[in-house]
Amino acid sequence: MDLLVQGQRAYCYTGGKAFDPALPTAVFIHGAQNDHSVWILQTRYFAHHGFNVLAVDLPGHGRSRGPALASIAGISAWLLALLDAAGVGRAMLIGHSMGSLVALETAASAPGRVSKLALVGAAYPMRVSDALLSAAREDEQRAIDMVNIWSHSTMSPKPSNPGPGFNVIEGGRRLMQHIARCGPELLFHTDFSVCNSYGNGEAAAAGVTCPTLLLLGQRDMMTPPRAATTLSQGIRDARTVLLAAAGHQLMAEQPDAVLDALYSFAREP
Numbered sequence: 001m002d003l004l005v006q007g008q009r010a011y012c013y014t015g016g017k018a019f020d021p022a023l024p025t026a027v028f029i030h031g032a033q034n035d036h037s038v039w040i041l042q043t044r045y046f047a048h049h050g051f052n053v054l055a056v057d058l059p060g061h062g063r064s065r066g067p068a069l070a071s072i073a074g075i076s077a078w079l080l081a082l083l084d085a086a087g088v089g090r091a092m093l094i095g096h097s098m099g100s101l102v103a104l105e106t107a108a109s110a111p112g113r114v115s116k117l118a119l120v121g122a123a124y125p126m127r128v129s130d131a132l133l134s135a136a137r138e139d140e141q142r143a144i145d146m147v148n149i150w151s152h153s154t155m156s157p158k159p160s161n162p163g164p165g166f167n168v169i170e171g172g173r174r175l176m177q178h179i180a181r182c183g184p185e186l187l188f189h190t191d192f193s194v195c196n197s198y199g200n201g202e203a204a205a206a207g208v209t210c211p212t213l214l215l216l217g218q219r220d221m222m223t224p225p226r227a228a229t230t231l232s233q234g235i236r237d238a239r240t241v242l243l244a245a246a247g248h249q250l251m252a253e254q255p256d257a258v259l260d261a262l263y264s265f266a267r268e269p
Contacts, residue, residue: 015047031097035062205234
C-alpha cells in the first residue's frame with residue numbers, strides 16, 4: 001500500500017490482505033539498512049489472523065522515497081504522519097533494533113496513539129562502534145559483512161534453514177546490498193548515526209504508559225540483553241522474553257518463536 005507522507009511516497013506491506021481500518025492495527029518498523037521484508041512471516045500471520053498490518057519501509061529504504069531521516073525524533077514524527085495518512089488512530093508498534101527506538105519514542109511522545117509496544121533486539125543507549133561507523137562511511141560492503149556476522153548466532157541456524165540452498169546470513173547480506181543500491185548515498189552510515197546519537201531513551205521509557213514486551217536474543221552481539229536493562233527497568237509495564245539460540249536478527253533465526261511471542265502479546269486483553 002502506498003501513502004503520501006510528508007510529501008513523499010511511503011510504502012507499507014499489508015501482509016497480503018486489504019487494509020481495513022475497522023480492525024486493530026499492528027505496525028512493524030524495521031532496523032538499519034533493512035526494509036519491511038524482514039517481518040515477512042510475522043506480518044502475513046498477523047494479517048490473516050485478525051489484524052491490520054502496516055510493515056513500513058522507512059524513508060530512503062526499500063520502496064519509500066525521500067532522504068533517510070537523521071534522527072529518531074524525526075522518524076517518529078514521520079511514523080505518526082503515516083498513521084494519520086492511513087486513518088489509524090491507535091496501533092500496536094513493533095520495532096526491531098533502530099525501529100525499536102522509533103517505536104519507543106513514538107509511544108512516549110504520543111501515548112494515546114499506541115496500544116501496545118514490542119521492542120525486538122532493543123538496547124539503550126544503542127552505541128555503534130567507531131570501527132563500524134567508519135566502515136559504513138568508507139567501505140559500505142565491509143560494514144554489511146561485519147553486521148551480518150555479528151547479527152547471527154551461528155553460521156547455520158536451525159530450524160530457520162528450511163531446505164537446501166537457503167542461507168540466513170547470505171539472505172541478510174543480499175538485502176542490505178539491495179537497500180544500498182536503491183537507497184540514498186551513505187544510508188547505512190546515516191542509520192547507524194541515528195542509533196548512536198539517540199539520547200532520549202531514559203525519558204522515553206519513563207513516559208511509556210502501555211503494556212510493553214522486550215523480545216531479546218540471548219546470543220545477540222549487536223544489542224546484548226544486558227544493554228536493554230535501562231528500558232526493562234524504566235518502563236512501568238514491561239516484561240522481557242529471552243530467546244535462546246538467537247542473535248540480533250531474531251526474526252530470521254527464530255521466526256516461529258518471534259511470531260509466537262509477538263502474537264500472544266498482541267492478543268492479550
